[in-house]
Amino acid sequence: MTRGGTLDRRAIVADLLKDRGDLLVVTGLGSPSYDVMAAGDHDHNFYLWAAMGSAAMVGLGLAQAQPERPVLVVTGDGEQLMGFGALATIALRKPRNLSIVILDNGHFGETGMQPSHAGQGIEFTRVAEAMGFPTVDLITERQGVEPLRRRLHAREGLNLAVVKIRPENPPRALPPRDGVHVKNRFRQALGFRPA
Numbered sequence: 001m002t003r004g005g006t007l008d009r010r011a012i013v014a015d016l017l018k019d020r021g022d023l024l025v026v027t028g029l030g031s032p033s034y035d036v037m038a039a040g041d042h043d044h045n046f047y048l049w050a051a052m053g054s055a056a057m058v059g060l061g062l063a064q065a066q067p068e069r070p071v072l073v074v075t076g077d078g079e080q081l082m083g084f085g086a087l088a089t090i091a092l093r094k095p096r097n098l099s100i101v102i103l104d105n106g107h108f109g110e111t112g113m114q115p116s117h118a119g120q121g122i123e124f125t126r127v128a129e130a131m132g133f134p135t136v137d138l139i140t141e142r143q144g145v146e147p148l149r150r151r152l153h154a155r156e157g158l159n160l161a162v163v164k165i166r167p168e169n170p171p172r173a174l175p176p177r178d179g180v181h182v183k184n185r186f187r188q189a190l191g192f193r194p195a
Helices: 009-017 031-038 055-065 077-081 084-093 124-131 142-154 179-189
Strands: 024-027 045-047 071-076 098-104 135-139 159-164
Touching (some): 024 055, 031 045, 045 179, 055 071, 055 098, 084 124, 098 142, 135 142
Parallel strands (some): 135 159
16 A cells, blocks of 8 residues: 555645745756646746756755755655655755755656655655754645745755655646756846856
8 A cells, every 4th residue: 555645736835835035946856846837937946857866965055055045845755765865965964944845645656656665654754853854844734834834934944844745647837848048047046147
C-alpha cells in the first residue's frame, strides 16, 4: 500500500505563493514547476529543467548568495529522494532564509506514477529531524500551510515541510523552457546583468 495524502497540490502551492513579496522560488523537476507556474509566472521563479535532484542544492546556493531574501524550494518526493546528501549539507549550513517544501504523493509522478520510496514508508520528516533541521513540519491539512508561509517570509530559520498531496497529475502549466532565458530573467530581477 502506498502512502500519499489528500491535499490538492495546486491549491497548496498557490497558498504558499500568496502575497509572495520578495520571495525567490526554485522549483524541482516536472510537476512542482508546473504547480508554481499554475500559481503565476514570476521573474523570481527559477524553474529547473532536466536537473533532477538539484533543486535543494540550488536553493542552498541562492539562500547563501541572497541572505536578505527568503528562498523557497518546491520539489517532489521522487526528486528529493535523490538528494539525501543535499539535505545533510543544508542541515549543517542552516541558512536562516531557506524553506524546502516536499510535495509528497508517494509516487514518481513524472515516470508513470510508480510508488516511490516515500510511498513505501521512507519518511522525510524523520530523516530531516535526524539530520538536525531546526523546523520540520508534516502538513496533512490545508491550514497547516499558513504557519509555514509566515515563517518563510519572516526568515525565521531553516524549514523543511512535507506536504501530503493526492497522487494525481493535473494538466501541465508549462513554464518557459529556455534555460538561458530563465537564468537571465532571474539574474535581472536580482539586479545583475545577464551572463
